[in-house]
Amino acid sequence: MMLLTCPNCGARNVSEFRYVGEAKSRPDPETATPEQWRRYLYFHRNPAGWIKETWYHGSGCRRYFGIERNTVDNAQRPAGVTS
Amino acid sequence: MSDIAAAPIARTALSFPGPVRTTDGWETTARHAAGGLRLADLGPLVKLTVRGPADGSVRAALGTSFGHTVRPRGGPLAGALVVGSGPGEWLVLGAPGTGGELLAGVRSIIADSGEFASVVDVTHGRALVRLTGADTPLLLSKVCAVDLADRVVPDGAAFRSSVARVVTDVVRDDVDGTRSYLLHCERSSGQYLADSLVDAGIEYGIEVGAPTEHDDATGHPR
Amino acid sequence: MSRNGQRTPRYSAWSLVRHGLGAGGEWGRAFRHHTPRQAYDVVIIGGGVHGLATAHYLAENHGITNIAVLEKSYIGSGGSGRNTAILRSNYLTPEGVRFYDRSVKLYEHLAADLNFNVMFSQRGHMTLAHNDSSLRTMHWRAEVNKLQGVDSSVIDPGEIKKLVPYMDVSASTRYPILGALYHPPGGIIRHDAVVWGYARSADAHGVHIHQKTEVVGIDVTSNRVTGVRTADGRRISAPVVVNCTAGWSTLISDMVGVDMPVQTFPLQAAVTEPVKPFLDTVVVSGTLHTYVSQTDRGELVFGASVDPFASYSTRGSLDFVEGLAGHVLELMPALSKMRLLRQWAGLCDMTPDYSPIMGLTPVEGFFVDVGWGTYGFKAGPVSGEAMAACIAHGKPPEIIAAFGLDRFEEGRLVGEKGAAAVGH
Numbered sequence: 001m002m003l004l005t006c007p008n009c010g011a012r013n014v015s016e017f018r019y020v021g022e023a024k025s026r027p028d029p030e031t032a033t034p035e036q037w038r039r040y041l042y043f044h045r046n047p048a049g050w051i052k053e054t055w056y057h058g059s060g061c062r063r064y065f066g067i068e069r070n071t072v073d074n075a076q077r078p079a080g081v082t083s
Numbered sequence: 084m085s086d087i088a089a090a091p092i093a094r095t096a097l098s099f100p101g102p103v104r105t106t107d108g109w110e111t112t113a114r115h116a117a118g119g120l121r122l123a124d125l126g127p128l129v130k131l132t133v134r135g136p137a138d139g140s141v142r143a144a145l146g147t148s149f150g151h152t153v154r155p156r157g158g159p160l161a162g163a164l165v166v167g168s169g170p171g172e173w174l175v176l177g178a179p180g181t182g183g184e185l186l187a188g189v190r191s192i193i194a195d196s197g198e199f200a201s202v203v204d205v206t207h208g209r210a211l212v213r214l215t216g217a218d219t220p221l222l223l224s225k226v227c228a229v230d231l232a233d234r235v236v237p238d239g240a241a242f243r244s245s246v247a248r249v250v251t252d253v254v255r256d257d258v259d260g261t262r263s264y265l266l267h268c269e270r271s272s273g274q275y276l277a278d279s280l281v282d283a284g285i286e287y288g289i290e291v292g293a294p295t296e297h298d299d300a301t302g303h304p305r
Numbered sequence: 306m307s308r309n310g311q312r313t314p315r316y317s318a319w320s321l322v323r324h325g326l327g328a329g330g331e332w333g334r335a336f337r338h339h340t341p342r343q344a345y346d347v348v349i350i351g352g353g354v355h356g357l358a359t360a361h362y363l364a365e366n367h368g369i370t371n372i373a374v375l376e377k378s379y380i381g382s383g384g385s386g387r388n389t390a391i392l393r394s395n396y397l398t399p400e401g402v403r404f405y406d407r408s409v410k411l412y413e414h415l416a417a418d419l420n421f422n423v424m425f426s427q428r429g430h431m432t433l434a435h436n437d438s439s440l441r442t443m444h445w446r447a448e449v450n451k452l453q454g455v456d457s458s459v460i461d462p463g464e465i466k467k468l469v470p471y472m473d474v475s476a477s478t479r480y481p482i483l484g485a486l487y488h489p490p491g492g493i494i495r496h497d498a499v500v501w502g503y504a505r506s507a508d509a510h511g512v513h514i515h516q517k518t519e520v521v522g523i524d525v526t527s528n529r530v531t532g533v534r535t536a537d538g539r540r541i542s543a544p545v546v547v548n549c550t551a552g553w554s555t556l557i558s559d560m561v562g563v564d565m566p567v568q569t570f571p572l573q574a575a576v577t578e579p580v581k582p583f584l585d586t587v588v589v590s591g592t593l594h595t596y597v598s599q600t601d602r603g604e605l606v607f608g609a610s611v612d613p614f615a616s617y618s619t620r621g622s623l624d625f626v627e628g629l630a631g632h633v634l635e636l637m638p639a640l641s642k643m644r645l646l647r648q649w650a651g652l653c654d655m656t657p658d659y660s661p662i663m664g665l666t667p668v669e670g671f672f673v674d675v676g677w678g679t680y681g682f683k684a685g686p687v688s689g690e691a692m693a694a695c696i697a698h699g700k701p702p703e704i705i706a707a708f709g710l711d712r713f714e715e716g717r718l719v720g721e722k723g724a725a726a727v728g729h
Binding site: 001013015018019021034039041042045046047071072074 | 555564565567569614618620657715716
Binding site: 001008009012013015016058059060061062063 | 149169170228229242243244245250
């Protein structure tokens with residue numbers, strides 16, 4: 001089982017978490033055009049490598065948190081650390 | 084009060100084959116467990132959830148934070164067990180029938196703090212069991228992936244994780260030097276969790292019984 | 306068939322006997338190795354069933370043969386060799402039914418068309434219903450299918466038991482089986498043979514298949530594709546470049562700056578040791594996220610839903626095996642002593658509406674046939690046929706008109722979610 005490190009609870013089985021997805025900046029719903037909003041909803045960077053993403057620790061602290069994960073080998077590091 | 088104590092007005096989340104008894108208005112199993120590994124239904128205990136800033140005056144007044152527990156000796160929560168069950172989230176366990184006093188106690192703490200915080204009585208909405216015996220870490224390791232070594236989860240520590248795939252608060256709360264854990268979950272998952280624990284404990288000779296005075300989370304004889 | 310003038314030997318019963326008797330020498334190679342040319346009319350990235358079928362139909366239907374298929378590993382090493390080889394056309398939307406039915410029809414004649422035994426076994430396909438709402442959807446699907454002329458009906462647990470005696474259809478299970486959508490033309494096929502058959506046929510038409518040739522860059526001049534660069538330092542010029550990759554479709558599209566509404570998820574599958582034949586239909590349970598079939602060799606092939614988070618990793622997980630075993634035993638308790646031989650994972654490019662992305666892109670000459678999620682293999686022939694027409698005529702044919710990339714920004718999603726993606 002892959003382990004994911006929660007900033008509150010420490011390393012836990014990945015099955016305790018829900019994958020939220022890539023961390024993206026949300027356009028302002030007041031001013032965004034439908035096209036911009038759909039781009040925000042549907043398009044992803046989907047890189048093979050490091051990516052900043054959001055997870056939810058549903059079986060633990062019940063908090064959302066950011067983490068950086070390498071999508072090729074699932075290595076992780078705390079969000080905000082740049083290589 | 085005597086008629087309330089005699090007639091059940093509530094059932095705990097768990098039922099087991101065999102005789103039942105009524106204490107403090109709660110119907111629970113009357114089975115007696117004397118073995119080295121025991122599961123006791125602590126459903127009648129008062130359970131309050133408190134939410135507020137993770138590091139403010141409410142935290143200071145409750146006296147503990149996420150991952151730890153405390154038994155206040157004085158003040159409005161004297162006699163209760165305060166568990167840091169999450170970041171900015173606490174669970175207060177008290178003896179049956181003390182709900183009103185504890186609720187008032189926590190409310191006064193919140194009022195004094197001036198912080199945005201809340202307290203809810205979830206006594207009837209949750210299940211609570213105590214698992215006691217030297218073999219409890221072996222039993223729990225079959226249904227929970229968290230390392231229960233002293234170094235990681237010492238006496239007085241608390242965490243929330245998946246136990247038999249049920250989201251459960253686990254509190255290490257040794258009784259007279261014997262390993263013991265409190266397990267707390269949503270009421271509707273309680274019977275399943277208890278059955279899973281009994282199933283996992285068969286090989287260690289687990290017994291189900293009514294709580295004894297040692298099993299009371301508050302540590303006070305009843 | 307001709308191979309640039311020389312004849313490709315036909316596979317036949319007669320040639321099998323001849324070779325068996327020692328006459329005729331070694332079997333010839335099914336497709337040849339070439340030195341890449343400086344320029345092609347069409348470069349197809351991805352040597353799976355989609356890429357090779359596109360090359361085959363470009364040559365066969367449109368007479369375009371100056372084509373290179375570039376494959377970074379060996380042909381069929383990606384999704385084409387990792388799927389569970391199930392074919393069916395009992396979809397929910399009329400567009401989906403029509404599209405996949407064309408694919409099944411092409412598969413039915415594929416062995417004859419390609420002169421290659423693809424071992425298509427139309428053994429029947431059943432999708433189990435474990436609750437009232439899914440049974441209702443099954444009835445709906447059956448009626449949609451019948452209107453389109455697809456053989457499909459709802460059967461009861463007694464009929465299921467007759468078809469699969471080992472199935473636990475009792476009411477005492479956690480998810481009792483209430484009925485099934487039965488689709489007799491569905492079945493399984495040898496997926497490697499489909500890849501090899503298309504490769505051999507494309508090769509016979511003069512298409513170049515370059516294995517171990519990874520594309521690392523695509524050249525674009527004034528919004529027009531001019532060629533590709535490969536990992537071994539070559540530059541191959543071409544006015545048309547087609548992205549036929551699965552798993553890596555985002556990375557290829559990134560090379561021309563075309564954003565993709567795609568997330569890549571691993572999908573795991575597993576196979577048991579071979580046993581005597583006992584299961585001659587494909588059994589699918591959406592509720593239990595599992596599908597089971599028995600191969601001609603006797604192995605049971607199990608598939609599931611995609612992993613719960615995006616990744617390019619193809620490592621198997623114990624979590625998956627545990628869940629899979631529980632679900633399969635729920636259906637067929639008699640399999641409790643079976644041993645798993647191996648497990649693997651393939652990469653699925655999931656789109657927001659569980660439909661593919663096919664056709665033109667904002668960059669001229671750059672075509673895509675991607676976003677095939679968990680249902681790409683069964684659509685291989687029809688996709689190749691449609692993409693070939695799209696490339697030859699410069700516009701998507703009607704059958705794939707709804708699957709354009711522009712639908713996401715314009716908000717015209719194609720909701721095949723209920724039926725196309727088993728286990729989602």
